[in-house]
Amino acid sequence: MDTGTHVVMGIAVGGLATLDPNISGNSALAQSVMIATIVGSQAPDFDTVLKLKGNAPYIRNHRGPTHSVPALFLWPTAITLALLAFNPSLPWLTIWGWSFFAVFFHVFVDIFNAYGTQALSPFRKKWIALGVINIFDAFIFFAHIVAIILWRFGSDPGYTFLTLYIVLTGYYIWRYKENRAVYNLLKQQHPDATHIFISPTFKWNLWHVVIRTKEYMYVTEVRHKQIKYFETYSFDPIPDHPIINAALYDDNLSAFLSFSPTYRWELFTEEHGYTVKFTDLRYRSKGHYPFVAIVQLDESYTPISSYTGWVYNKETLQRKLEQAAVQ
Structure with missing residues (x-):
């Protein structure tokens, strides 16, 4: 999901935690748990910092290690230790448990969109992407906003957010059934x-x-x-071709292929030598396919420039390739 939705989910989980008898009536613990659930709901996406190193590391690793099985335990542990450093008297198991729930909930909801996550890593590297919920779902986001407002005006947070998640469970089931109906329709045609x-x-x-x-x-x-x-x-599988094989060693193309399950490839002969282009077919927008990987090679098949990411016009792509060549 998007960052904003994960934030409101963190608040909701913190409110839901007031149903815990260890927390009700203990304002200091309730505040610490709220901090823990908000941070926990964001923690798996801290790998966004990889964008500073370029698109290839980000694409290869986003929703990978930080959403893995070990991360489900490492993030809550780090959050709990940080909170205990400020207040050692806090019941660590309660903090850890609700931090774990917030982290798990983040990873769980991420598998329902088309981007997916490597939630079973390192045991299974395959991306799990159910394609049921959009990255930003207005109903989910604003349902949380309404519940938070109701809390602000005096409703019981525990039962308010429990009701919210009962409603959203039904919503997810409905969206899953709609996805299956689309799948069955297409399977009948193909x-x-x-x-x-x-x-x-x-x-x-x-x-x-x-x-x-x-x-x-x-x-x-x-x-x-x-x-x-x-x-x-x-549908043309990647051929055993010397130019293509040389391009496959490029980090940008390698990152693209680690993420994209459906693409087409093209090979062009140009003044500088050759250009290999891979295009992800899932993200068609207004007749354009913005998610690509490009590798430019000289006549000896040596890569001279490359790029992967989302671009929406040829001028932007050319500028990024020129910048990559300078670096």
Whole structure:
């Protein structure tokens, strides 16, 4: 989910914690738990700092180690130790338990969007992305805002947020069923599909889809249970080609491939030598595919510039490649 939603979820978990008899009536502990749940709800996304090192480290690692099984235990431990440093008399198990719940809840809700997370790492590196909830879901965010306002005006926080999450459980079930209905519709139209990648959007009735068969990839959308086709590409696995093989050693392209499950590749001969381009087909926007990886090589197949990330026009992409070449 987006940062704002994780913040309000952290507040909600802190309010929910007041149902804990160890916390009710203890204002100092309640305040510490609130701090713990807000920080815990943000902690897995602290890897955003990797953006300072460039897109490749960020793409390769975001929602990876910080969302892994060990992280579920390391983040609460770090938060608990930090709070105990200020107040050693706090019951550490209560702090740790609610910190753990906040961290776990963050990772859990992240698996429901199309970006996904490596929640089972290091035991399983595969990305888990259910494609049920958009990165920002207005209903989820504003439902939390309403619950927080009700708390502000005197409603019991524990039961207010418990009611909220009962409602949201039903919402998640409904969205999951809608996703499955879209999948079944597409499977009926393409029984030979090997993969169907479904991405939710801001609108409940609109889904972005890539259908992959053994021969073709279809870029489509489903709106109100109606399928609309945009582009069709042949499905060409990455070939054993000397130029492509040289490009695959590049960090930017390697990071792209570690994340993207459905893409097309292109090879161009140009003045500087060659350009290898990979395009993720999941993020079509207004006829454009913004998430790409580009590697430029000279005539001896040596990479001279590369980039991966989201770009929305050729001028921006060219500028980023020129900056990468200078570095």
